[in-house]
Amino acid sequence: MDETQPLLQDTNLVYVEREDDPSSKDIVDFDPNGDAENPMEWPLAYKWFISGLLAFMAFTVTFTCVSVVPVASRIVKDLNHGQSSKSASVLLVTIWELGEAAGPLLIAPLSEIFGRYPVMNAANALFIVATILAAISQSTALFIAARTLTGLAVASNVLNPAIVGDIFAKEQRGSAMSMIQLAPLIGGAVGPAISGAIAETMGWRRTIWMSVILAVICEVAFLTSFRETYKVPILRRKAARLRRETGNTSLRTVFDADDGSQSEKFWDAIVRPFTVLAGSSVLQILSVFGSVVFTYFYIMSTTLPDILETTYGLSPAEAGSAFMTYSVGSVISVIICNLTLDRIYIKLRDSNKGVGQPEYRLPLVIIGGFTLPIIVAWYGWAAQLQHPISTLLLSVAMVGSTMTFGFLPFYAYVVDAFGLYAASAMTAVIVIRCLAGTFLPLAAGSLTNKFGYGLGFSILGGASLLLAPIPIFVLRYGAKWRQGSKYTRDE
Known part of the structure; x- marks a missing residue:
């Protein structure tokens, strides 16, 4: 599918006929009087069921990802014949992100050619195989390779927002996105707590086998209950059925005008994310901002266990449980986003004479952008000065809260601003x-080793503060800047 094709019209017609284009009578679209095949018209209960299924997979992915955090050093020692390595422990956690960086380059274009359903199921199957490989690994190198492959198979990050965009109207997407984002926060809290406790009793491999069981349950649910949501393959199947029923071989969808081969389309789809990125200055600057904000999750994940175990004398199980404070802060922000994101959008839309803009998703991002650097510095100094553990954990909760404000509404902005290009x-x-997320935590480790937690995290916070004005400029000028890109130009 060529993503440069025109978008489907908002008036969903079965046959669209234009006087200046007689061939348009053969274009197959959705019935404006109601079409059970149109994902936008599916029953609301089923849409929320799909959102719950996506949330379940997001929980499983995050559980699998972060469950190794409090026991990373133990895994390295176990697989390395008793020898520890701080860099290997950090890499064992963050290498997942390197896999996730490569995976979407295949997942997104494949989903745009074949649809969400087959790609999601294939990715889930690979996720299960890779997680099993991690569970049976006998060396650090093999474990890291398995973690990379597991990250490679994560389809939820790129497809969840796209699927939400497939089935929900713009004014409803914020609530659905917030609910889906709530699940990984729960996984991020439960994963370290369970893995820390199990590692002390039954070993770290049992935790990974738990991830395998969760992933298998997810895949069974996807195979049996999930339906294709992407309108391109749905309409193509509809056109094929109508060609058989009517004998009219000219029937086609608006997406079938391109004549390239399947391999050409696939290659175009692979490079399309970079094309979209290169063609949108707004996406470029917001991606840098959002990436730095999200990286603090891994920076905190790779520093907090050492702080809690060496400075405060906690066991791995207790250190793992401490991650719940991060999730508590994040959950509070998700709830706030769930209650306010769509309301803010509607209020700003109404004040703009009823014309909505994707930029109306960004007010909460601005709050997160300016508060996160301050909280990060607080976290560093609380560890440096050995403040009471309650103070340190409060700062961890605030990191989770401000981070969530910084990146969750940004995803909703991408879905709104890029429409059919959202997956790319x-x-x-x-x-x-x-x-x-793969490499900045390594740099953060060097900073804290050289300057200590207090000054090291203050430097990181200061660098983040320089990026904080970006969402303000996009809120103010983004609607104008977007007109310079064919991917975000208002029609």
């Missing part, structure tokens, strides 16, 4: 985010 745009965002 989200892929570009994820690639940049994952590269930052």
Whole structure:
């Protein structure tokens, strides 16, 4: 599918006939009087069921990802014959992001050619195989390779927002996105707590086998209950059925005007995220901002266990449980986003004579952008000065809260601003985010080793503060800047 094709019209017609284009009578579209095949017209209960299924997979992915955080050093020692390595422990956690950076380059274009259903199921199957490989690994190198492959198979990050865009109207997407984002926060809290406790009793491999079981349950649910949501393959199947029923071989969808081969389309789809990124200055600057914001999750994840175990004397199980404070802060922000994101959008839309703009998703991002650097510095100094553990954990909760404000509404902005290009745009965002999440924590480790936690995190916070004005400029000028890109130009 060529993503440069025109978008489907908002008036969903079965046959669209224009006087200046007689051939348009053969274009197959959705019935404006109601069409059970149109994902936008599916029953609301089923749409929320799909959102719940996506949330379940997001929980499983995050559980699998972060469950190794409090026991990373133990895994390295176990697989390395008793020898520890701080860099290997950090890489064991963050290498997942390198896989996630590569995976969407295949997942997004494949979903735009074949649809969401087959790609999601294939990715889930690979996720299960890779997780099993991690569970049976006998060396650090093999474990890291398995973690990379597991990250590669994560389809939820790029497809979840796109699927929400497939089935929900713009004014309803914020609530659905917030609910889906709530699930990984729960996984981020439960994963470290369970893995820390199990590692002390039954070993770290049992935690990974739990991830395998969760992933299998998810895949069974997707195979049996999920339906195709992407309108391109749905309409193509509809056109094929009508050709058989009517004998009219000229029937086609608006997406079938391109004549390229399947391999050409696939290659075009692979490079399209970079094309979309290169063609949108707004996406470029917001991707940098969002990537730095998200990276603090991995920076905190790779520093907090050492702080809690060496400075405060906690066991791995207790250190793992401490991650719940991060999730509590994040959950509070998700609830706030769920209650306010669509309301803010509607209020700003109404004040603009009823004309909505994707930029109306950004007010909460601005709040997160300016508060996160301050909280990050607080987290560093609380560890440096050995403040009471309650103070440190409060700062961890605030990191989770301000981070969520900084990136969750940004995803809703991408879906709104890029429309049919949302999957490719989200892929570009994820690639940049994952590269930052893989390597910036290593740099953060060097900073804290040289300057200590207090000054080291203050430097990081100061660098983030320089990026904080970006969403303000996009809110103010983004609607005008978007007209310079064919991917975000208002029709």
